[in-house]
Amino acid sequence: MELLYNNSTNYFPIYYVKGKVINANIQTYGGSEKMTYGIGLGYYNEKGIFRGTGYNRVDLNSTMNVTPVNRLNVDLRLNASLSNRDRTSGDGTLQSASPVETVPGDPQELSSLLPGEGSVAWNAVLDALKGTKEKNRGVRLRTNFRLGYEPIDGLNISTSLAADYSIDRRNYFQPSYMSDDDYSKSVGETGINLMVLNENLVSYNRTFKEEHMVNFVAGFSYQYDQTEYNGGSAQNAPSDKIYYAPAGMPDLGIQESNGTKETIALKHYQSDMQEKTLLSYFARLEYGFRDKYLVSFSLRRDGSSTFGEDNRWGTFPSVAAGWTFSEESFVKDNLSWLSFGKIRASWGRSGMHFSQNYLALGIMNVGATPYRGQATIEPEWVRGLYNHDLSWEETDQYDFGLDLDLFNHRLGITLDYYYRYTDKLLTTIWLPGIHNGYSSQWRNAGAISNEGIEVMIKYDIFNREDLYWKISVNGARNWNRFEKSYDGKDFGGNIIGKPLNGIYALKTDGFINEQDEMKVFYNQQGVSNYLSNFYKGAFYKPGDYKFVDVNGDGTIGSGDAVYCGSALPIVSGGIVNEFRWKNFDLNMLMAYSLGRHIVNNLSKAVLTNGKYALMTDLNAISFWEKPGDHPDYPKLESDRMNSMWSYVDRDVEKVNYLKLKTLTVGYSFPKKWSRKAGIDELRVFVSGENLFTWTNYSGLDPETVDITSGFDLMSNYPLARKYTLGLTLKF
The missing domain is CATH 2.40.170.20 (TonB-dependent receptor, beta-barrel domain)
Structure with a gap:
């Protein structure tokens, strides 16, 4: 082992960078007695804190309400958005893209024992990260058309048609030097989703003698959903600069394994279409008195x-x-x-x-x-x-x-x-x-x-x-x-x-200091053995956990797991402060969670398979060495047959946290100043998100841990700390 590099190489700067967010919106409203309208344009651009990730979106919104004749109303709403996402947690296989980003495996598996910046190992990691290209583009159109007629006061008859259409495209490229076969790979996928909803309603709303309120609604609706998928992949492009699969790509290739050669297909295609319908009839009657x-x-x-x-x-x-x-x-x-x-x-x-x-x-x-x-x-x-x-x-x-x-x-x-x-x-x-x-x-x-x-x-x-x-x-x-x-x-x-949402784990009673502490079991033939798991030869010995044989069968297994708490918190909620003094305003949101249980699997993952080494200080971890020790973990050895490194009751933590989620400070300029420039309202503000966390959790962030299982697998996309400088103008 080269001691010069031991725990000295920090790969986080390769993967994690400072993100940047731009969020801008402009809206206008107008109309007359018989028609009103609204138009809005929005732009959002976020550079992710994980290198290579990013998201941007352009939104166009419009509404129009028209009363062409008395008692007839027409309402139209339209939303169109165009989005681009740089990277997901998917890989080079078809239908592997995930709608939620998680941290890819590489930064978790790198070792700090490798040399640092500028070295061959450092550059190889950086080249692999930069070499993988991915683009995810989406277009979504949503519209709703409603026609309403009021034949008499209080009675309204309406019909509406809504549609939600989205198309998402993904292109993923992996260079040849990242493949064991020295083949590059390009994946292209298209997913289409369509929802059509027709609603037909009759409603009646009247108040009689200023005391009796009656509201009645009845109708029926029809909903149709369709999903469609088309995807293909191709390998062995003539250059790693060709990210797509143009015509002429080879159909077959040679794969070598264990000294043998096999002909494999280099092109693959997959498609699917599914649909479903929902028909509904409904009615509601409300009555109120005074x-x-x-x-x-x-x-x-x-x-x-x-x-x-x-x-x-x-x-x-x-x-x-x-x-x-x-x-x-x-x-x-x-x-x-x-x-x-x-x-x-x-x-x-x-x-x-x-x-x-x-x-x-x-x-x-x-x-x-x-x-x-x-x-x-x-x-x-x-x-x-x-x-x-x-x-x-x-x-x-x-x-x-x-x-x-x-x-x-x-x-x-x-x-x-x-x-x-x-x-x-x-x-x-x-x-x-x-x-x-x-x-x-x-x-x-x-x-x-x-x-x-x-x-x-x-x-x-x-x-x-x-x-x-x-x-x-x-x-x-x-x-x-x-x-x-x-x-x-x-x-x-x-x-x-x-x-x-319960967490069940093997129960322990400290550590075994002497072999004589262990109970001896006898089988029907009178042969004795110490407490063990399924493998009788791997009985428990000094330095191991002292497992409790809950069901008394002489072995330790799933039947001995005990309830260690719920992944759900005892209580959770928030604290909101709204403060305004003269032209200054302050809004503060704090979130808290008390009494939830989490299994922090970080240290054991490092000790058993080498993952997450960059996130653990091994010098702060203690192991059993001699009788009387009170360490964090049992004796460090390669015996993997005795359940020593699976999670136990000692690994379950009761976690509380308090977070300052958002803090916004703003100032509204006096209207007598802003109106001189033709501005009805002018406000500047600065805000921050995920600013501070107070917690007793030994892991990174309890908020990102799965609320249903309680297991911290260290794969969730981290919550970024964001700072925003904003300007609001109203004319």
Whole structure:
């Protein structure tokens, strides 16, 4: 080992740079008595903090509302956007692009033992990063046309047609020197998404005798969704300067492996088109009396093409009621400090249909082996078995709420409780035996529940013309539970009656100091052995974790894992401050999370496979060396058969954090100054995002850790600290 380079080479400057964001918008509005319009143009450009990443977008928005004749209204809205993204987390394979950027593997796997800037190793890493080219371009068009007619006062008949069309193109190039076969590769992909929605409504809204309010809506809608994909790749361009695949690229090539040569295809093509439809009928009736009492009833019936023919339709009712008790005379006469008070309650059933379009019908794949040169077709043996009984996931939700405004609306309190029970969860079930070749099937196989409390408190500390300060604090707590399965047994890593998002790990009781500490087990033949895992020869010895044999079977395995906490926080929320003094304004948002559990796998990943070496100080890590030690980890050795380096209960951290998410300071110039230049409003501001984090977490950033699993895999795109200088002009 060359000690000169040990822990001295920092590869972060290769990958991470200072980003830059430009965000500009201009909007104009106008019109007359019978027509109004609005036009807006926006530009956004962001250079990512990871070298080679970036995103820019141009938006054009327009709205127009026309009343050509009395009681007839025409509304048209259009949005067009053009976007470019420099890099995703995809690689050189088809359909590998990800809509969310993650950090590619290279910066995590580099070793600080290699020499630094200017060396061969340093330049090789930089050349590989620069050599890979990627462009992602997107065009999206959204429009909505609505025609409304009011034959009599309060009655409105309308029809609308909305469309959302997007096309995304990706080109990826990998130079030849990054391939084992010395072949360059170019990948081109196009994805098209189309959504068309037609809604037809009849509504009636009237108030009778200034006491009775009636609102009725009924209608039906039709939605059509289509996705299309076309992608191809080619290899072995005549030059690494040719990033695309022009005509004349070779069809076949030679691949060498273990001294043998094989002819391979250098061109590949893939395409797909899927569609689905949703038909809905719905109605809602609301009645209010004297702005004190409100009741609402609704019913909708939805039919989806994604389900089996026997269960395509679902019926979803709901009911709600509210009482504004602050309008009661006995409250007004006795509680003068109560400005507003309302109690709300509701129950509703909703449904969710497949995001995948043809599962209920059965899925076929192109066969792996052709027959006499012709492609074959075969079932998708893992999840392709049809199920004509598949139906909607159904969720019943109960909500209870309380709204209070006190002391002339200076103090506001909102309290909500909800309980949500989701039945007929869609999931795959492993089938017994191999009688028909299929290993699993999609079924409505489980139920889960969620309940929670949400609280928001806001207070106007100062509310004067020249001084205003308002603070809002909100918090939320959620509980969930796996309620039942199709056969009454635990499955999918979930235990009936236990919370979801739980972290389970092997339980430990310190470290083994002497072999005599270990219990001896005897099998039926009387042969003794120490506690071990599946491999009896790899029994636990001094320096190892002292695992607890929870189920008492003499081995350590998945059956000994214990619940170590939930990946969900006990409570999370935010704190908002809005402050204005004369022409200055300040807005501050802080976010907090308390009591969530995270497995920081960083150090063990470094010790077992060499990843993330740049993110860990090995000098700060201790290992067991002799009896009586209280180290971070067991004895460092190459024995990988005894579960020493899998995560255990000691690796689960209870994490809290408080973040200063945004801070904005602005100044509005006096209008008597700005109007001299023909400007109605002139404001300058400076803001910052992700400015500070206070946390007890040993990893990099707890906010980026998956909230459902709690495992920090160190692959998320980091949250950048941003500073913005802005100008707002209104004419």
